[in-house]
Amino acid sequence: MKFNRRDFLKMGGGAGAAIALGGGFWKWTQFPPVERLNEPGIERWIPTVCGQCTGGCGILVRVIDGWAVNIAGNPLHPVNRGTLCPKGIAGLQGLYDPDRIRTPLKRIGNRGEGRYQPITWEEALHLVSESLKDLRQKGEPHHLVVLGGRHRGLMRSLWDRFLKSFGSPNYIDNQFRWEEPPVEGLFLTQGINSLPAYDIDNAQYILSFGSGILESPWSPVQMLRGYGHFRRGRPGIRGRLVQIESRLSFTGIKADEWVPVQPGAEGILALGIAHMIIKEGLYHKEFISGQTFGFESWTGPDGREHLGFKEFVLSEYEPTVVSKRTGVPIDQLIRLAREFSSNQLSLAIGYRDRPFHQMAVAALNGMMGNIDVSGGVLIPRSIPYQSLPPLKEDAIAQRGSSQKRIDEGKGNSVDHPYLFAGNTLSGKPYKPKVLFLYYTNPLFSNPDPGLFSRALQEIPLVVSFSPYMDDSARFSDLILPDHTPLERWQDDPVFLNNGFPVLGIRQPVILPLYQTKATGDFLLALARSLGGQIQKAFPWNDFKEVMMVSLKGVFEAKRGDTFGLQFDEAWTRLLQRGGWSVPSYKNFEEFSKLLLEKGGWWDPVYDFGERDRVFRTPSRKFEFYSQGWEKARSSSSGEEKDSSFLPHWEESKEAGNEKEYPFHLHVFRTMSLTGGRNANQPWLQAMAGQHLFERWKTWVEINPGTAKRMSISDGDWVWVESKRGKVRVKARLYKGAMPDVVNIPFGQGHASGGRWSKGIGENPYRLIGDDLDPITGYPTHGTTRVKVYKG
Amino acid sequence: MKPFLIGLAIGTAILLFFINFGSSFRPEQPISFNHKKHHEQGVECATCHSYFKEQTFSGMPKTAACMECHKDSLTKHPDEEKIKQFQKNGEEIPWKRLYQQPDDVFFSHRRHVALAGMECKSCHGDIGQSEKPPTKPWVKMTMKWCMDCHTKTKANNDCLACHV
Amino acid sequence: MHKWGMVIDLDRCSGCQTCMAACHAENNIAIIGPEESAMGRTIHWIELLPFIEGEYPHIKARLLPRPCMHCEHPACIKVCPVGATYANEEGIVGIVYSRCIGCRYCTTACPYTVRSFNWYKPQWPKEMQGSLNRDVSIRGKGVVEKCSFCHHRLLKAREKAKVEKRELLSEDYIPACVQACPSNAMYFGDLNDPFSTVSILSRERRAFKLLEDLGTEPKVIYLSEGM
Structure with a gap:
């Protein structure tokens, strides 16, 4: 039988008629109910602290049926008073990131290949504990290095305590960022080693x-x-x-x-x-x-x-x-x-x-x-934590702790992650054997990440605590995933622009989604498994207990109060000075209950004129001539010019000559992607370069006049090349670019990570890293030169 | 005409398929709940459907709520044992939902019950007198059905009052 | 009768885009990946628009958060062939998604380009599905969507006020973007109340509306930068 077009139309008509006739019947039969994505339920709003960046904002998480469904600012938290930033809102996508690491992992492929095998926490603890015991048996506990990133509060105290009792001087702070407040400037003039x-x-x-x-x-x-x-x-x-x-x-x-x-x-x-x-x-x-x-x-x-x-x-x-x-x-x-x-x-x-x-x-x-x-x-006052009890170090720990630091840094604030990497490669003064990476991703977020991947190759055991498969975790032998911030207990000491100290309390808003473990809890378990004086130094069951012990100090300080509404500062001061201050709690139980209900504690007073707190220089004054630095230096060199202790201009050695590399490279950060830690969160990807409507990629901003001279049009793909390497990015003409400067945003170009970040864009830090500053040991900003060409 | 008839046959076949598919779905509740009996014992609607006065939804009873009365065996019904089993395993009773609003419709029980003072009956029929769990909704909730009532009672008839 | 309106103070606005993220989270806006984004298929109910004028180094740049204007005389309504979009008594321009046929006349007609089209059925990985906002619908393929002034919040707030037997207060109902704005650059309230913050601000010397000459009469009012 043959059908022509007309027949076919008729056939359709027939089918239509049948279905139309049956429609009445159709109406009252019911389709199987689908599971609704937005099913209503009883909601609870749980106060905690956002963990998307270092800001320390108080948030309220709306929880329905065990799901966190929304994040709002905590109106009582003085840092943000009910408001948020884009990253804070995307915290939900950090928690429910589908590419999170779900169990402890052990590497089975080559380094960086990304082949892993899930293991249990018992195995994981055993593996780490055995290699640490081995270090101590050989009398070289100082070969354990912790590279720590942007975290603060009691976790830092816990790391220091662990290393001290274990016997390593090597906690290396890898927080340096150009975008931070000028901490070195504050040290040189006011002798202070913290943020102003x-x-x-x-x-x-x-x-x-x-x-x-x-x-x-x-x-x-x-x-x-x-x-x-x-x-x-x-x-x-x-x-x-x-x-x-x-x-x-x-x-x-x-x-x-x-x-x-x-x-x-x-x-x-x-x-x-x-x-x-x-x-x-x-x-x-x-x-x-x-x-x-x-x-x-x-x-x-x-x-x-x-x-x-x-x-x-x-x-x-x-x-x-x-x-x-x-x-x-x-x-x-x-x-x-x-x-x-x-x-x-x-x-x-x-x-x-x-x-x-x-x-x-x-x-x-x-x-x-x-x-x-x-x-x-x-200069904000610090939080009056109760300090942890003194600990006893055994002989191995004492010997280990007295060794030279691997980055050869001395005293406080002298952390040199670049020297650590360099010394690891050269083996002088020694090569680390076990490296812990906590809250840091040097293979991505340090300029010249290649240096760190070479250094990591030299270390027999690299352990990462990252909850996400970041570039450094992918290079590790063991990944022991931490809870994400919305699943764990933590303290968060911060301060306000007006100097008031604030202590936010982070509490879990939902049960952990996967087989993850808070790194603090793991550290306590590790100390227990090592036995001896180390075990004795950590008598607590979990991190929450450590927190509660330390918070006693805040309660006993008899200052401040748990979060409340706005207040009159002068009045508070008067009450406190007179000893009439009446906080909203009477005993420690009430205090800790209110802490969790309101989100934290603060001390809404700034004491002006306490010179000893504000000027910690040798002269107890603001120093235009840095005697503090002169003292720190005196051991290393002899007579120096006065100008080297005065504010002065240091010409950089420009990396590459002007002829070959005609442009300065300026790497900038955007509000949404900032450090790249949040790149696997599509809400943030969707607005990364709103001023040029750029999203989901890396672009380079070129002055329109310059681009015209080079016959580069808006949207062309170009190479940006420095002495160190090159990246292929999309050229965007931007009137806000200087004629001899090209700008590339930081945050993209992850070699690993999740479905929304891996292989998206390029990391401009690969172009940087030649010019290390002698004091900070960190690459200097804005000294890299590049050339740009189509391709 | 012949192609039309063939088409008609195909169409009927398709229709029958859907009817079959549609009607074969008769949700079987995990517990053969007897509303009438509970009602006679003086159990209020709100005892099991706890939220309809305070929330947009009415809620289905949790295992724990059943156990409050059925901790010690009250009946010889085999389903009582089932509930205990659920509780033992720490599970909730997987009640099947019969009334489903389309995704873009906002419906609030509180608004209808607590504010407008409507009875459960008006939408759910004489469910309180039923002896077996119903297998289909008492009424097919079409927009017309909603609007008929809204018009009659001069309730809000703004689209945005229900469509979110 | 209320007439809801918004005031955005550009002098306070820092261009941080919190409003955009807050809106995405609140309104279950689809995730549009890199390929679709490159085709211009992104969906933002509120978007930060850049206006960069002049030549280096004398540049006058401006960043403008742009939600739906909820015009008094909306161009979108007149062109909708099926009555899927309309303005209610309180002046909120709404869309009934189940009526929308996806013709996109309205997206073309809107002079502020606030409307977006769903090219696909929005998808979320199963790990994320439970974290969607339970108060807002999930739009299907082939419908147009835009800012609703978080109208679902009004429904809830009004119900709550009624239960508590009181009038609706201005702080009961604010959209997600206004709530989240860190520099307090956004205000929301009743333009019919001459003493509301938005009314007072809308009479400021700095106040202006976008494309005022079109006669659409937006209910989103901007306050310009500077003195």
């Missing part, structure tokens, strides 16, 4: 030297809340923001004025501004004479004449010199100096540039007396 608070809420004029205030601050929500207040929170006062940076960032866009300078040249501009302020006599004379050291020339106890900051800057950093180096016109420079010094509450904020450039920015604050005042640089 910038009271931007109360400042009236902010001069930002390349600081990513609106994209990559350490506590984004707090900074953005402060920004809102700075702009519009005070009747009749609108704060003014000037952004000095080599790219028109979001901070630059929102600023009142964008001052483009070449990458890394912010420091010399700060010195140029200092020059003008001194020349015009606009500095805060009272503060300088009373609370600073080294501004004027001085004579040392040995009778030696020393150069003061004033003369040094006047002679070295003439506007013509600075203008030539930075490209900032002289009149603009003079105007900035006048604006900065004529505003009552002005604040200079830098980034983690080379230490003496940081110091130059800090010196601007020192000159204007913006230290320890409202709207200035504040």
